[in-house]
Amino acid sequence: MQIYGVVGWKNSGKTGLMERLVTEITGRGFSVSTVKHAHHSFDVDHPGKDSHRHRVAGAREVLLASKSRWALMHELRDEDEPTLEELLTKLSDVDLVLVEGYKRDAHRKVEAHRQETGNALISPEDPTIRAIASDVALDNEKPVFDLNNTKEIADFILSDLGLSA
Structure with missing residues (x-):
């Protein structure tokens, strides 16, 4: 079971990206489950x-x-509160578990970023963030994708995990 996260500050587009990624990746024939962390x-x-x-x-x-x-x-x-690792043991086996939140955990992640929030990127200090999905062009060492280009983001995630359709 592979794990990949979507992280970002509040209103950065995480949930919409998660929803689109589930649709895109299951549409390619992969089984997907999700974990969502709530701070409340x-x-x-x-x-x-x-x-x-x-x-x-x-x-x-x-x-x-x-x-x-x-x-x-x-x-x-x-x-x-159980750790992400403990919670993952509760899930049935699937090809991919997409995790929204848990930004401090060690799994690979993509950062969702919207300029209008005014928040700085998390990725410069976090080596587990492998790419950024943003609504604006960014000059960054890590790959940057258009936040709404779900196909390219899914391609990146699946490639990064060594999964192919």
């Missing part, structure tokens, strides 16, 4: 639903299942 509390459940009631009652894990999908919710209950 989130909930995939809703108050009043049976599964929410189970969690509030104290269940450590609640598994929801239907004929369309299943989801496992795990309450940390004062445990430390």
